[in-house]
Amino acid sequence: MRLSTKGRYAVTAMLDLALKNDQGPVTLAEISENQGISLSYLEQLFAALRAKQLVRGVRGPGGGYYLARGSDEISIADIICAVDEWVEFTRCGGREDCQDGDRCLTHTLWNELSKEIFNFLSRISLAELVKKGSGIKNVQKGFGEDAPPQIQEAKPVAA
Amino acid sequence: MRLSTKGRYAVTAMLDLALKNDQGPVTLAEISENQGISLSYLEQLFAALRAKQLVRGVRGPGGGYYLARGSDEISIADIICAVDEWVEFTRCGGREDCQDGDRCLTHTLWNELSKEIFNFLSRISLAELVKKGSGIKNVQKGFGEDAPPQIQEAKPVAA
């Protein structure tokens, strides 16, 4: 699992799309202005999102992009995986060149952790975020009040 | 939240440390050989880990590194945050230059998601991973059987 700024841009743009999904296609120019992302960079991101069947483009005036599926059928993991390749980490990979066991163990542990992160992000859909967002939009601070059980208070690390 | 190979190296190295924590200090040379990471790169990573009070170094012959706290008191988020700076994403930040509300909304949504990921990683300790790992070491595939409630079956995206 990779979680870079590229993935953030994609998630942010997709959120923008999900918020306006019932208002016809959304142009990249709109998202570009809205999110402060350059148009061409968005084009690259959306090329990847389109390749993974997450969005569909409509050409011509009045065109733009809309979600290829319902926002409840698109997970955050889907989006991040579309734009950020999933690179395998293990050096020993699937091969048998782990001599002492420990090397393989730490790699196995990392892979499992990576899978857990992936699963976690797979269970968060765009629709869920948007649904919570509609609360924010009005309340401006009530986020997390009826949040999923696994969500707790943030405890950012002291820099 | 950033999750790059740098963070992976750090987590992997810390896992190595946790696994041998009761066997005295672990040298970087050992980890370097074990994990296939260059010694100097490890030194850089461990400088950051030491600065964040996650490890302590013992100098001189027979020295090395050991965990500064119990492995149950060190979370994956701690490790990743130590080596990968946490960069704020929002362009509008805390300022009031969000005109239309939507811009701010998507940013708020991203921030909340980011917090959720952070919280998720905060709840996974080194000790937990190692504990599960000792199962793997023997069973080689029983991971996740008595996993925390939020962990489900992996469903990797079709590439």
Added chain:
DNA sequence: TCTAAACCTGAGTGATTTACTTGGTATTTA
């Protein structure tokens, strides 16, 4: 005290990635 083992510092570097630019082509609507 000498010396080797270990940590510590800082500078530099090729490769890769990011975020973006330029300059188009294709398609659709008015």
Added chain:
DNA sequence: TAAATACCAAGTAAATCACTCAGGTTTAGA
């Protein structure tokens, strides 16, 4: 046809990554 939009390809400056090099300093054992 003209304009708006998606689509496509190539290039690029800056940043980051993963690493190397060249020195330290600190400690322990001879």
